[in-house]
Amino acid sequence: MTFNKTTLSQYLNQANTVLDFILNFLVKETNKEGQISVSKLDQHQVLASDCVWIKSELVTASQVVEYAARLGGELEGKLAMFYVADALNDVASKIVPHISKTGLAHDFLGKTIWDNALIDFVNETLSPSFFEPLAGLIENRKSGGEYGLTEDQNLIRDTFKKFAEDQVMPLAEKIHREDLLIPDSIMNGLKELGCFGLSIPQQYGGFQDDAKPDNMGMIIVTEELSRGSLGAAGSLITRPEILAKALLKGGTEEQKQKWLPPIALGDKMVAVAVTEPDFGSDVASMKVSATRKGDGWVLNGVKTWCTFAGYADTLLVLARTDPDLSKGHKGLSILIAEKPRFDGHSFSYDQPNGGHIEGKAIATIGYRGMHSFEVSFQDYFVPAQNVIGGNAGLGKGFYLQMAGFAGGRLQTAARALGVMQAAFEKALQYSLERSVFGKPIGQYQITKYKLVRMAAIIQASRQLTYHAARLMDQHQGVMEASLVKYYASKVAEWVTREAMQLHGGMGYAEEYAVSRYYLDARVLSIFEGAEDVLALRVIARTLLEEKLK
Known part of the structure; x- marks a missing residue:
């Protein structure tokens, strides 16, 4: 055929x-x-x-x-x-x-x-008559197919692939096993490469063409860094991306001029404080409050799963500025809270005016390098000028956050691609080297089937991710971004599981990176829109609403 x-x-x-x-x-x-x-x-x-x-x-x-x-x-x-x-x-x-x-x-x-x-x-x-010769093609090329990129895009990919292989991979296992913070060598290297300005327009110090958005660069870079390590590199630009998108959509010109250039340079490190312990993805019910005080607002309450909140000095906080709970998501606003940087798994800071913030890292099975915190605010002061959109932005936090999260979902698909690609490469290599019952495991039919299915899933997921990125360049593609985040995150678990399974007992050993890929893949269906919430409350509902039109 x-x-x-x-x-x-x-x-x-x-x-x-x-x-x-x-x-x-x-x-x-x-x-x-x-x-x-x-x-x-x-x-x-x-x-x-x-x-x-x-x-x-x-x-x-x-x-x-x-x-x-x-x-x-x-x-x-x-x-x-x-x-x-x-x-x-x-x-x-x-x-x-x-x-x-x-x-x-x-x-x-x-x-x-x-x-x-x-x-x-x-x-x-x-049937075997089709997939066995196909497995041979994959083994001969040691590849799951061309990516379909332009010359310039391949140059970007090669640059960050080399950085991941030279700077990230040698440190990835140590960071994972010892639950360390991302070292300065990685963060400074990414600053020098302009990584943090990929989604920010040139007029604000970034690399985006002012007149023509380009999400492909961010996708390509994210995949290659995630191939090196999801937690130690691939997720570093997610939070700056979310804040930048919120500022670009609803921020005042003064706010854009103040925040976007240092974010693009990597001088400001960003964390996102949206999720709350009792509400998870139920954003409309969130209770962390922002109350007017003097020439600003004071934050009170607890946020959780705030990745990088210790080291970050800039927090995007979604808070309730209208105490009327009946207003749901229409009572929420985004405030930018500032704090000193802290290493380690906990932090505490007292403002001169009496406000307090503290955080403790949540122990996780994977996705290590940035630490995810539970953060408590006690009368923590935020200046009025740090409300995104100013007075006009009050009550619009949910919508501004969703603008950022659409890009975050697309980027999560790219993160899934990087993890899957890394797992596939290790599985392919091991299948050619490891012999069982007198021949390499790559010569067995079941192994060939698994490798072909892995390669097909990864390439198909990659092409939908690229398609969604191109649509988002045209201010479309929100549905496609949600679909590919949902799909790629889910299949990443199968790909990494089977890669781990092909390694047999060694796949369960920390000695082989494939065990880390499996643990990291599990988080993809949880953050940036938990799988069932994304499926039922966002995608299914939107599909049905489109049918009603």
């Missing part, structure tokens, strides 16, 4: 027809006076969750098909075929528990997802 874009696109259209049918059923079940009822949607959580997963697979599949058609290479085309077949097989099985509930007719399914030609394609493509 050879790659045929028209045929693959037709099969994906047939699968999308089934998904549309199910989504229309959900719209009828959840529509209340022309709006999607969250309480009614909650009665169909399993079905809605499966729809989101199917949607993420099909959107990813469409992008890997476009990529393969554009590049025209044999390896790229066969990986795309394998991914499409794997996705279609999964979609066909996902719908089975919902056939009776949704009213899917067998004759309709026979013309779409159970179409004979589609089934034949899946059977042939997922």
